[in-house]
Amino acid sequence: MLNKTPAWKKALLYAVLILICAITLLPLVWMLSASLKLDKDVFRIPIEWIPSNPAWSNYRRIWEQVPMLRFTFNTFKVTIITTIIQVFTCSFAAYGFAKCRFRGRNTLFLIYVATIAVPWQVYMLPQYTMMNNVFHMVDTHAVLILLHSFDAFGVFLLRQFCMGIPDELLEAARIDGLSEYGIYRKIVLPQMGPSIATLVIFTFVSNWNDFMGPMIYLNSTELKTVQLGIRMFMGQYSTEYGLIMAASVVSLIPVIIVFLVFQKQFVQGIATSGLKG
Amino acid sequence: MAVKEKTATLSTPKSGMTLSRRRTLVGVSFITPNFVGFFVLNLIPILFALLLCFNRWDGYNPMEFAGLDNFKYIFTHKVFQQAVFKTAVFTAFSVGITMLLSLGLAVLINQKLKGIGIFRTAIFFPYVASVVAVAAVWQMLFQKDMGLINEVLRALGVADPPGWFASTKWALVGVIVVNIWKNMGYYMIIYLAALQDIPSSLVEAGMIDGASAWQRFWRIKWPLLRNATFFVVMMLTINSFKSFDLIYALTEGGPGTATTLLSQYIYNQSFVSWDYGRASAAAMVLFAIVAVITLFQFRLEKKLSD
CATH class of the missing domain: 1.10.3720.10 (MetI-like)
Incomplete structure (x- = not known):
């Protein structure tokens, strides 16, 4: 019924899109290119986008000059534990808020949602003081894990998905004699699969990329994370541009992999939290 | 647990008191694991910040009330x-x-x-x-x-x-x-x-x-x-x-x-x-x-x- 888009229009559209993407990706392409150059060549004009003599040694030296391997391990550890706790407690609470009826539920949920709007800067100092003076947890990985494991946004996100599960389904299960916990485990959890995937990806990426948390809480070198590792390069070897870029490229790889594999969940997650929020 | 008692008294005659109380308990049990963390790590610090803005404190010496000085x-x-x-x-x-x-x-x-x-x-x-x-x-x-x-x-x-x-x-x-x-x-x-x-x-x-x-x-x-x-x-x-x-x-x-x-x-x-x-x-x-x-x-x- 509809006219097909004329070929010239298509070509123009492609040209515009390619131009936009080229501009958007330029900093990242430049990063990759610079990571394979010697420091003296990084800023040479005209730019040699694909270095004719790639300095692969940059990728070897980043592991030798600062304990990057240790940092990578630390980051994985914190990220994975946080993600597990987050998924478990958030999906539990989401079911409680979406499908269990009891008084005070809506008020409690409102408090949750309201805290999402409170900027972290408002309470980062009291939080730090509490961690320091009461729990004596400053300079441990546990503090980073605790900080990110009970995020109100996760509860909010999963609750939105949970609301979509038809009540009849749960009612039928209740009549069949399943307890609320049984319903959660056997019916709700499997249905929440896609939304949990979304939460896992968001948690993974935000923890992997977290910079302020580790910066405020970690002092010991052996506890530091990848993001602090790059900052160390920038502080100690500020003119070794090739090395800084190589470390940056390495730090992006896990996120790139997760992003490309789970892109669909990412997009769905944003769309859902966005339009129903 | 004021919330729980209220539920019991206000519950409809049909559902019965015990069922309603049970429901509340179940609901609360689902939320508790997350809520404990949320309460300690987010809510308390937020309230603490509210208190701190009217006080003078360096983190060591005793806190002093400062009114609106800050x-x-x-x-x-x-x-x-x-x-x-x-x-x-x-x-x-x-x-x-x-x-x-x-x-x-x-x-x-x-x-x-x-x-x-x-x-x-x-x-x-x-x-x-x-x-x-x-x-x-x-x-x-x-x-x-x-x-x-x-x-x-x-x-x-x-x-x-x-x-x-x-x-x-x-x-x-x-x-x-x-x-x-x-x-x-x-x-x-x-x-x-x-x-x-x-x-x-x-x-x-x-x-x-x-x-x-x-x-x-x-x-x-x-x-x-x-x-x-x-x-x-x-x-x-x-x-x-x-x-x-x-x-x-x-x-x-x-x-x-x-x-x-x-x-x-x-x-x-x-x-x-x-x-x-x-x-x-x-x-x-x-x-x-x-x-x-x-x-x-x-x-x-x-x-x-x-």
């Missing part, structure tokens, strides 16, 4: 006044430009073309890239003498391009550029989802009636994008006011106080000066601004949808 101090502190002003400038530009770009990109990407997914991925990627890595590369691109951006500007005939992050005048501009670049993909996805929710029959009807692409957008799609626009503007405004990591990674608030926005000011009062009262007072100002914007925008939305 607020008096920050409101007359030139760095604070500048921080508020700069935050407003940063927010105005970030919100306006990001919204327009993300809408434009969403319209462009919302086409049935081969390989369109690749373009979407490319534009979205900066959003998931770490601020540290992103800041490292942009610092080099904005480098005064050798950076790519100034090379391009010189090639275009700008004799004396700015020093960007090394210049008190231009650092804020640089920070805004990077901020827009990093976040536009996220808002594009929100617009894209909203565009795809528009029934194609509506657009087709417009086509049959002979509306041009331009008219179809402004007369049919734009009004239907109102909710998405509302959400985008609200999120953008709040996120711009809160903006911290990226700016810290790029400039640490400098040079001087050139990019010291409100969040950076709070950070400096906290972890540089260790002045709990002033830090919390500044934090309350940030919170008040964010809260007022949120309430205002919700009001506006209600008014519009009535």
